[in-house]
Amino acid sequence: MSDKKILYQERLNRFITAMDVGKPDRVPIRLTLSEFLAKYAGYTLQEIYYQMDKNIECSNKFIQDFDVDTVPGPPSLWMGGIHDATGAKYLKFAGRELEKDKQFQFLESDYMKAEDYDDFIANPTKWILTTLLPRIHTEFKDPYRAHLSLIKGAAGMVMNQGMLAEAGKRWAEEYGIFPPFSGMSKAPFDTLGDVLRGLHGIMMDMHLCPDKLLAALDVLVDHNIYYGMATAAGDTTLPLFMPLHRGSYPFLNPEQWDKFYWPTLKKVIEGLWKHGKRTLFYAEGDWTPYLEKIAELPDKSIVFHVDMTDMKKAKEILGGRFCLSGNVPNTLLTYGTPEEVSDYCKKLIDEVACDGGFIMDAGGVVQWDAKVENVRAMIETTLEYGVY
Amino acid sequence: MANQIDGLKDALVGLDMYKVLDKVKAGLDAGVAPMDMVKDLQAGMVEIGDRFARGEYFLSELIMSGEIMKKAMALLEPKLAGVDQEYKGNIVIGTVQGDIHDLGKNIVAMLLKGAGYNVIDLGVDVPAEKFIDAVKENQAPLLAMSVLLTGCQDPMRDIIKAVRDAGLDVKVLIGGNYVDEKVKEYCGADYFGTTADDGVKVAKQVFGA
Amino acid sequence: MATEDSKRIPPGVCLPWEEKVKDIGEIRGDEDIIKSEWEKLEAFAYVYIWWWVQR
Numbered sequence: 001m002s003d004k005k006i007l008y009q010e011r012l013n014r015f016i017t018a019m020d021v022g023k024p025d026r027v028p029i030r031l032t033l034s035e036f037l038a039k040y041a042g043y044t045l046q047e048i049y050y051q052m053d054k055n056i057e058c059s060n061k062f063i064q065d066f067d068v069d070t071v072p073g074p075p076s077l078w079m080g081g082i083h084d085a086t087g088a089k090y091l092k093f094a095g096r097e098l099e100k101d102k103q104f105q106f107l108e109s110d111y112m113k114a115e116d117y118d119d120f121i122a123n124p125t126k127w128i129l130t131t132l133l134p135r136i137h138t139e140f141k142d143p144y145r146a147h148l149s150l151i152k153g154a155a156g157m158v159m160n161q162g163m164l165a166e167a168g169k170r171w172a173e174e175y176g177i178f179p180p181f182s183g184m185s186k187a188p189f190d191t192l193g194d195v196l197r198g199l200h201g202i203m204m205d206m207h208l209c210p211d212k213l214l215a216a217l218d219v220l221v222d223h224n225i226y227y228g229m230a231t232a233a234g235d236t237t238l239p240l241f242m243p244l245h246r247g248s249y250p251f252l253n254p255e256q257w258d259k260f261y262w263p264t265l266k267k268v269i270e271g272l273w274k275h276g277k278r279t280l281f282y283a284e285g286d287w288t289p290y291l292e293k294i295a296e297l298p299d300k301s302i303v304f305h306v307d308m309t310d311m312k313k314a315k316e317i318l319g320g321r322f323c324l325s326g327n328v329p330n331t332l333l334t335y336g337t338p339e340e341v342s343d344y345c346k347k348l349i350d351e352v353a354c355d356g357g358f359i360m361d362a363g364g365v366v367q368w369d370a371k372v373e374n375v376r377a378m379i380e381t382t383l384e385y386g387v388y
Numbered sequence: 389m390a391n392q393i394d395g396l397k398d399a400l401v402g403l404d405m406y407k408v409l410d411k412v413k414a415g416l417d418a419g420v421a422p423m424d425m426v427k428d429l430q431a432g433m434v435e436i437g438d439r440f441a442r443g444e445y446f447l448s449e450l451i452m453s454g455e456i457m458k459k460a461m462a463l464l465e466p467k468l469a470g471v472d473q474e475y476k477g478n479i480v481i482g483t484v485q486g487d488i489h490d491l492g493k494n495i496v497a498m499l500l501k502g503a504g505y506n507v508i509d510l511g512v513d514v515p516a517e518k519f520i521d522a523v524k525e526n527q528a529p530l531l532a533m534s535v536l537l538t539g540c541q542d543p544m545r546d547i548i549k550a551v552r553d554a555g556l557d558v559k560v561l562i563g564g565n566y567v568d569e570k571v572k573e574y575c576g577a578d579y580f581g582t583t584a585d586d587g588v589k590v591a592k593q594v595f596g597a
Numbered sequence: 598m599a600t601e602d603s604k605r606i607p608p609g610v611c612l613p614w615e616e617k618v619k620d621i622g623e624i625r626g627d628e629d630i631i632k633s634e635w636e637k638l639e640a641f642a643y644v645y646i647w648w649w650v651q652r
Contacts, residue, residue: 035539077652103486103537105488105513107488125610125611125643125646125647126611128646129611129646132649132650133646133649153645154642157645184651184652185651186651191650191651194652195649195651195652200451200455203448203451203452204451206448206452207403207405207452208405222607222608223647225608226608226609227644227651230609230640230643230644231644249446250440250443250447250583251446251447252447252448253445253448253449256448285565308565330538330566331538331566331570331571335570335571335574336570364538364566367537367539368539369538369539369541
């Protein structure tokens with residue numbers, strides 16, 4: 001076996017052992033870096049939003065320079081070109097209507113109206129294609145441009161997937177490293193609440209049309225399981241990325257959480273687990289009040305990621321049954337000193353990672369404001385101090 | 389006459405949209421002073437803010453009450469022309485340049501309005517000059533800036549510096565999910581807030597009312 | 598009724614083979630070959646359509 005293959009296997013074992021709540025040789029490091037990577041690699045945000053080769057190059061640069069267990073990034077999930085091809089009304093990109101180093105902006109709105117529920121429930125795929133996409137894109141004004149935009153959008157997606165697959169091979173062969181997850185999906189409540197109804201829309205629906213909302217959430221369960229497995233191309237080694245939004249405290253009151261947020265999310269996670277697919281429960285914000293509920297999930301079926309959730313309680317309630325990750329505060333990475341970052345990581349290693357089942361990461365996705373020396377301190381401390 | 393609007397406040401606190409709107413319409417038909425209804429609704433918003441502070445209400449209730457309030461005010465505002473409202477003071481609020489998240493800002497603005505302040509809401513992606521002009525024009529003793537993206541905290545610092553350089557006598561409150569003592573110091577703000585009701589707490593300190 | 602419809606079309610399918618096959622009429626060779634290729638492209642189209650809302 002080549003050195004890189006050995007390294008790959010070592011890292012993968014370390015990562016999987018931790019996800020299985022075991023004690024590897026040392027605490028694994030997964031970094032969830034976004035625009036930070038562009039800055040580090042010396043690209044503008046316009047370049048990484050638009051040019052997929054540069055987007056991927058950001059990750060290459062980082063893994064050449066740092067010893068981490070999984071590939072961070074690529075920083076941009078947004079393919080500017082595809083959104084121009086369709087004329088996305090809901091996105092503003094660096095270098096187009098924004099200055100070339102500004103973060104993209106997603107304009108949230110109720111793109112799906114309350115009146116759309118019946119059609120959505122009847123056949124969501126058809127509704128998205130025939131009603132939603134023409135509504136939120138400017139290129140659907142005549143059949144010629146509409147067909148063209150869909151062809152270009154699909155082609156763009158395939159090209160990007162091809163480049164990522166190629167990059168994945170190179171990361172494995174040349175650097176002995178793999179991406180931190182495969183596939184993505186969402187909580188049904190977030191699928192509806194993020195892009196479709198918007199936050200205000202879904203909050204009103206809970207009061208004004210709860211039955212329709214519940215019916216739509218139910219319809220989404222199978223779709224979200226399928227979408228997760230399909231985007232993972234069937235892989236069950238790495239966890240599925242699931243960014244969780246509206247379930248964090250204090251968005252919903254406890255009855256709403258129990259009634260609208262949790263039941264369908266639980267079904268999606270359990271459905272994925274039946275396929276052998278573990279979920280990276282990327283809990284943005286604070287989830288402390290819901291830890292007991294989350295503990296109802298099958299052992300090891302998630303990696304519970306801690307952003308602002310109380311880490312001590314998370315360990316108390318979920319530890320031993322689920323791997324935990326994260327929690328190095330993003331504000332510390334921006335405003336703190338390397339010593340402070342190092343101390344925080346040591347504390348996490350002593351108090352949380354001590355029994356295994358822990359992956360080092362920042363609390364939230366790291367944007368361009370983090371200091372390089374602080375990211376370095378996080379990695380070096382884990383490499384030295386995180387040895388079991 | 390007051391009968392028409394009995395229970396208006398409670399209907400808002402109970403988040404009963406149809407009841408609130410029915411009562412406002414009935415009140416207008418019966419010739420109830422629109423300002424009296426606004427006062428009842430404001431009292432309702434204060435109660436809702438208190439419930440949030442006590443952990444009895446969540447963001448979903450704040451957002452729902454905001455939507456009801458919007459619909460009620462759409463009925464009342466045309467009738468309010470020429471009526472002078474008394475305010476506890478002027479507050480300028482906005483989301484800083486580069487950031488377009490307005491959930492937190494809108495909720496804080498709504499609770500401040502409910503508490504009786506005149507809130508000048510500059511919207512999102514607001515540059516320094518716009519903040520400075522609004523503070524000057526309204527002689528506002530309090531400037532509230534909202535930011536979600538940590539990457540926009542640097543521009544926030546620049547804006548605060550520009551406000552200080554302009555020699556304005558104004559207290560600066562910064563708010564957002566990822567704001568803390570460290571960010572406050574870094575940006576040179578006077579106060580920071582992370583939850584919906586922090587805005588009202590700070591305003592009470594600044595205005596003494 | 599709404600729920601009937603959504604039950605009829607499972608995830609990964611946009612236009613079910615059962616409907617398509619009616620348009621084709623008589624199939625002189627191996628139906629499974631045609632069907633499996635149809636379904637592969639169906640699955641791709643499905644993920645592409647949902648990609649616009651799952652993010």
